[in-house]
Amino acid sequence: MPINLSPSKTKGDFFRQNQREILISFCALLAVLVSWLFPNKLFGETFWSSFFLFLVFPGLIIFFLLKESLKNFGLSWGNFRNGLLYSGALIIIFVLINYLIISNPGLRGQLPVAPGIAGNYWYFLFFELVLVLPLHFFWEFFFRGFLQFGFEKKLGAYSIFPQALLQTVLGLRGSWLVASLIFSSSLSAGFIARQSRSIFYSFVFSWIISVSLDIMIIRAIHQLAK
Secondary structure: OOOOOOOOOOHHHHHHHOHHHHHHHHHHHHHHHHHHHOOOOOHHHHHHHHHHHHHHHHHHHHHHHHOOOHHHHOOOOOOHHHHHHHHHHHHHHHHHHHHHHHHOHHHHOOOOOOOOOOOOHHHHHHHHHHHHHHHHHHHHHHHHHHHHHHHHHHHHHHHHHHHHHHHHHOOOOOOHHHHHHHHHHHHHHHHHHHHHOOOHHHHHHHHHHHHHHHHHHHHHHHHHHO
16 A cells, blocks of 8 residues: 655645735735724825835834845836836826816716815925825835735736735725726736836826826816816
8 A cells, every 4th residue: 555655735834835925914904904994084194094004014014024125025126117118108098098087077076186185286286295195105015015026926927916906995985986996006006016026116107197187187177167
């Protein structure tokens, strides 16, 4: 009777082999769950909660538990040519998509705009540069850096999808259009990050399409007010 001397896989083996990804999954779900259960009504609250949940928290996990370099999570310049090429092309595509959406009154009404930025140019600049710019970096570090690059060793290119789904969860309180835009832009940002090996280009992409959408909404509001 032949004896099988090969070691059998057990649950313990699975956890040892995937402990890094399990830790990242647990921390990511915890951060998203906290953000979902305690929604922020003011942009100042959103800023500080995102700062701690999506930047400080994963940063501490990387430094003290994973003990890895931040370069492993996209904090490097990566491939400049690919980053510039893919982010530039996708910015053009999304600006055109946003323009078509804003041109449709029925769809335009589903897109929110921050209070006050439509009536004051200086407040608009403050909002986009001081609040929205760092917010997009927090989200980029968490979803494309911590999540996507964190899962990439095990999932490869498929790591683009979990981060996009989790980011979309945070937009489910809005309209279906908002959720669709978040999902599609998250997939695109994930593609840029994968091709460039950096989160900096996807961060610029996300911020520019966000600002351009706000500008289009504000322009539409002013045109309707005439």
